Amino acid sequence: MPDHLSLVGADAGVAVEQLYAAHWRQLVRLAALLVHDQQAAEDVVQDAFVAMHGKWSRLRDPEKALAYLRRAVVNRSRSALRHRAVVERHVRATAPGEGTVDGPSVGAARRDAVRDALLQLTERQREVLVLRYYLDWSEAQIAEAIGVSRGAVKSHAFRGSAALRGLLGDWWEDLS
C-alpha cells in the first residue's frame, strides 16, 4: 500500500501511528463481529497494537505488521470470548418480529439479529465467515490465519452459512 511505503525502516512508534490511522476502524469492526461487544473489541485491538509495537523490530514491514495485527485480533477475540464471564446468547428472547415493532428501525433490529446469530455459530464457523465475507480473505489465507486446513475452512464456511440461513430465516425473507 502506498501509504505504508514510508513505514519501511520507521521506528515502532511511527508504525503504530500510521497503522492506527489506516486500520484501527476496520480492525475494531472485525473484532466486534467476533466478540459481539464494542468495548471488548476496542480492548482486543488496542492490545494487538501494543503487541505489534513490541514486535516491530522483527516485523519491520507494514504488510507483515498488518497481517500480524489481523491475526492477533482474531486470536485475541477468541480468547476474549472464552474468558468472558457472561455471554449473552439470547439477545432476543421474545418472538421473532417483535423487535421490528419496538426498535427504531427494521435495519437496527436486523443488525441485532445478525449479531446474535453470529454468536450462536461455532467459534470456527464465525471466524471463517467473518474473515471470508468481511475481509474477503481467500480460503488459503483463512486456513493459515486460524491454523486449520483449507478443507476445514470450506467445511466451516458451508456449515456456518447454513446455520446463518436457519437463524436469520425471517430476515432473509425480508431482504429478498
Place this chain on the structure above:
Amino acid sequence: MNDQLIRDLLHEVADDMEPADRLDAIRAATAPAGRRTRRGWWVAGGAGLVAASVVTALAVTTGGAPQTREPDPVGPASTAGTTATDGGTKTDPVAVYFVGDTASGPRLFSELRPEIDADSRVLLAIHAALGGDALDPDYRSPWPEGVVLRQWSDRPDGITVTLEGAPVKRPAGLSEEDARLALEQLVRTAQSVSGRGKVPVDVQIEQQVTDTILGVPTTAPLTGSPDRDVLAPVSLSEPFEGQVVDKDEKVLYVSGQGITSNNRLRITIDRVDGTDSAGDGTIKGVLRPDRHTTFGPAGFGLAGVDPGEYVVVAAVRSADGTTETDTRRITIVD
C-alpha cells in the same frame, strides 16, 4: 443464503459501529518505560529522578492539601488534557462514580455534577468519589475513611492520581468486589474529569512504590473494565438528585445510560407520597441488549403538574427478567 447476502449483512453490522479513539491509550502503553508512569520516573535515575523529587516537594509544601495543579515532571505536556485553569469559570458537568446496589450485586452509578468550577474540578470530583460524597443517598464509596487525593497529573500519555492514606492491602471487612469497584470508581471519575475517554490512569500511593492498592493490582495503569462488568444496568444523568425544577421551564429532561434485554426503558415521574403522576413513558429501541448506551434527553411536559416532591425512576429489564432501576428525587415549584 447466498454469499453476497452474508457479505452485505456482515458489512451492515460492522459499519453500524463507530469505534472510539484509543490512540492515546496505545501511546501510553507503548511509551518508553521511563515516561510511562511516575513509578518509572522514580526508578529511572538522572533527570527523571530529580523531576520526581520536585513533584514530591511541591506536594509537601502545600501542607497536606491536595495538589490539583498539574506538575510537569518530564517533558512537555499537551494543553489538551490539562484541567486546571485560571479563574473561576464553570466547566462541563463531570460524572462522579459511586457504588450502588443492583439485583446483580454492587455496581457503579454515575452522578453528574453540574457547573463545577474549573479551578476545583479535580479536587471536588475525586474527593467526592473517594469520600462517598454523593448527592443521592443510595450511593456510597467503598474507599476507607481518610483516603485523599495528594497529586494529580493529566498528561498526553495518561493520568496519574497519587493518594494519601490508601491501604496497600485489602482491609478487613472490604470485599474483593468492593475493592475492585473502588479502583474502577476512581479510574472512571478521573477519566471523566480529564474528558479524554478511557485514557490510562496510574494510581499510586504517595511516597510508596507498591504493586497493589486495596489489594487490587496497580502495577500497570488502569483503563477500566468493560462497562457491562461494572456499570449499573441503568443510571440517570439528569435530573440531578435534589434538583429544583421551575414549572416555567415547561419541560423536565431525563437522560442517562443503560443496557436492557428488551430494547425498552421506562421512565416514571411520581409524587413521593404516591398520590399523583407527572409522567410515565417508555422509550423503545434506544438502549441495546449488548452494551451500555446513552439515552435522552427525553422531555416530559410540566403543564398541569402540581408543585411538590417527585421521584424520577428509570427502569430496565435484565436478561434474567429482573427489573433494575435508578431514581432521583426532585422538587417541582411554581
